[in-house]
Amino acid sequence: MKACLIVDDSRVVRKVARRIVEELGFECAEAEDGQQAFDACQASMPDAVLLDWNMPVMSGIEFLEKLRAVGGPKQPKVIFCTTENDMPHIQRAMQAGADEYVMKPFDSEIIKTKFSQIGLIE
């Protein structure tokens, strides 16, 4: 089973996202900020990371830059999922090595097609 790490400081959003991603056949773990997410990746690299932008301790973009900097044999696909919905943020995320970008609010259809387009499902 593929693994997905869900990173968001809102418990409600994590819960909604988790339900959608589990439905797509992923085993899910959660993190509340970028630091927790980074530690989780050090312990065990997931196949996918669904990543919020604005979080305490370490933001999503900092996490992504750090993750891509350490490199390693297995890099997860990273999908931003954030209320930041302007072009400069999207560009910055993609430059930092994100694979896809979801603007909140999202629904299961959006998550599903994005996952499929970057080859995580099907």
Added chain:
Amino acid sequence: MRITDFDLYRDLLKERSGLVLGQDKSYLLDSRLSPIARKWGYPTLDAMTDALRGVPDKDLVNDIVEAMTTNETSFFRDNKPFEMFKDVVLKYMKEGRTTRKELRIWCAAASSGQEPYSIAMILKEAAAQFPGWRFTIKATDISDQILNQAREGVYSQFEVQRGLPIQFLMKYFTQDEEKWRISNDIKAMVNYGNFNLLNDMATLGRFDVIFCRNVLIYFDEKTKASILERMGKQLESDGILFLGGAETVLGITDAFKPFPGQRGLYAQPGSVHLAQGGARGAGNTQQALA
């Protein structure tokens, strides 16, 4: 709504747009036509119905037809057909049109433009492999209102997330407050016009590829067959037809046959795609299945 009124609308819709309105959908008449009655200054829907029984105003009839169509669509809807367009159809056409160097595409139920623009973006991405080629995309629909929306090319955040890869959003859209506007060079690739599929298609000219997706589902078998047969005449003999996921030619007409090994694609009997069980240049899974 009175039964006889239901019959009036059912017959009108069938005749004008092909739409088959089941008795179970009569609630749709109330919810969708009440705003039209208000717009036209009728105190009630019944008053509008009575007026229709007299000499019906052409524009009122148009408004009614438009209000009853379903415009649901998305960019790269179902994804797979667009992958096949890129990987199978474009590859074949590139080899089969070396002297003509032209590709004519018809989007026959274009709705708010997501389908023709998806095709345009694919062609734009592939442009480097087609030096000196001419691509034309004719996009038609029965509804002027939805065509105007398509021409505008402005979409909500929700619409640009359904099916559109983020790279395409970055490349081909600009942000306009809460909305996203498609770029002028993509817009310029699509030529919009009003066309009712019930009408004579000969004036449209001939095409190499036809997308007729998610519209036949609203019609009865006879109408489906008639549209498909007339479409066949507008398609080059080695042309390819795309239908929606819930649509087929099987049991409806012999004018098209399923394209070997590619779901949702159809070719004409006797075309190269069906000879020897598959197309030149196309992945031939038919033999593997046999």
